[in-house]
Amino acid sequence: MTSPRTVRQDELDQPRPIYAVWEITLRCDHACAHCGSRAGPAAREDELDTAELLEVADGLVRLGTREVTLIGGEAYLRNDFILVIRAIREAGMRASITTGGLHLTRKRAEAMVEAGVELVSVSIDGDASAHDRLRGTPGGFQRALEALGHVRRAGGRIAANTQINRLSHGTLLPLGERLAAEGIVAWQLFLTVPHGNAGDALDLVLQPHQLPAVYDELQGVLDLCDRHLIRFWPGNSLGYFGPLEHRLRAVLPEGHYPGCQAGRAAMGIESNGAIKSCPTLGGPANTGGHWREHDLEAIWTRAPQMRYVERRTLDDLWGYCRECYYAAACMAGCTAMGEAVLGRPGNNPYCHHRALELQRVGQRERIELLEPASGEPFGLARFRLIREWSDPERRAREPPIVVESSRLPSSRPQRGTLEP
Structure with missing residues (x-):
């Protein structure tokens, strides 16, 4: 979940990974049809061991991560989590x-809270x-709701995150009431991005022309959260x-979308030590380097992919x-969404303003799998x-x-190429 802490504009003057999302294993007990990372029963073959994880944590604090x-x-x-x-x-x-909370038992919840997890x-x-x-x-x-209860009773703060797609769209208001009854303090919602497993399941992914109805539903969600x-x-x-x-x-202090924060205030770390500017960007073109080959500071400051x-x-x-x-303000929204839909960032049809402007002139957009x-x-x-x-x-x-097909990614240096 994106940090509920607000990042001030002055903190972006000298980019640093104030917020890091750290995948410590790809192994998962779910089999999600919409999982971008395609997590499953197997871990990555080369995941960091305990000593390496602790070294990465030390490197993050030296970089200014909060x-x-x-x-x-x-x-x-x-x-070792x-x-x-x-x-x-x-x-x-x-x-x-x-x-996902499937096997988040009472014992695990108590251990997490005792260790100092804040949310x-x-x-x-x-x-x-x-x-x-x-x-x-x-x-x-039901198991997910029970997980919320285990953490709450252990004294921890609880939140929820929800992907919006063709199955969940239309269910958000009753879900919100249920989550409120469980005592959540924050709720993050976002559109399912059609990459990874979701790239194989277009029947789950919302079409751009469905966005006005999604935001009608989100208006009710905002009212619910206020109440x-x-x-x-x-x-x-979103947005x-x-x-x-x-x-x-x-x-946010701006009160509007400030542009993608990948490599400005955020960093993604994969379980094998691959470092990315955003946890949901994938592939060699988005990997700035590997922790086993370069230290975090070198990758953050010198890898073109991070900048x-x-x-x-x-x-x-x-x-x-x-x-x-x-x-100029938006810069085409979410980098991961633009890349997933059209092969490279810079053009993003999953935009509320765009969908409404097209609707106003009797037009709409849809994506078709090739x-x-x-x-x-x-x-x-x-x-x-x-x-x-x-x-x-x-x-x-x-x-x-208009018909636009996926474009080849713009030329980017390969992983491990650090600037002087």
Whole structure:
């Protein structure tokens, strides 16, 4: 879950990984149809051992990291995950965990809280039917709620995170009431990104033209969060200057989307020591380096992949986003979403403002699968983006207005190439 701590603009003047999302294992006890990292029963072959994990924690605090969220896979499936929490806390950083909660027992919850974890966010994706189908586990919804209860009774603060897709859309308001009754303090929502497993399952992914209905539902979610004093935390894939933008990002000093923070205030770490500017970006083109080959500071300061977002200019935008009124502020939204949908960042059809502007002139957009995603974590499928008329009769008579296919990624240095 994205940190509930607000990052001040002055903290971005000298980029540093204030917030790190750290996958300590790819091993998982769920089988999620929408999992970007394709986590499952097996860990990565070359995952860091306990001593290496503790060294990474020490390196993070030297870089100025203030909060670390442990993820997986499923972090608690490592026998040493409590040691990692303690190391984070003893170094003076905040520790949180994002979990599916399937086997988050009372004993594990008590150990996590005792070790110093400040927030546990449980992934709950819609009502029981949607959640259990998405996560491939009958009874998983109830187990997730029980996990929240275990942490709360152990004295920990609890939160939830929810992916919005075709199954969970329409279930968010009753889910929110249930989560409020459990005592959550924060709720993060974000759109399912069509990469990894979700790149193979387009039937789960919302189409861009469905976004106005999604934001109608989110308006009710915002009202619910206000009533129950729950902090609404928008994922990077939500928003972009629609009429709800100021409410979606009320937690930010800007009051609107500030652009992707990958490599500016955030860092992703994979369980084998691969370092990325964002935990949901995948592949060699997005890997700045490997902790076993270079120390964290060298990768953070000298790997071009870590500086990509910071150095991006308007000339890197294309398609609809290049001509948008909000281009300079938004910079095409979520880098991971743009790359997943169209092969490279810079043009993002999953935008509330864009969907409404097209709707106003009787148009809509949809994506069409050309080639399934690779089998790697966060593997990219190939899509075609089609802009067409909203009216079905006109759509049947006339050809698409615009068709854009996936573009090859812009040229980037390979992993391990550090600048002087």
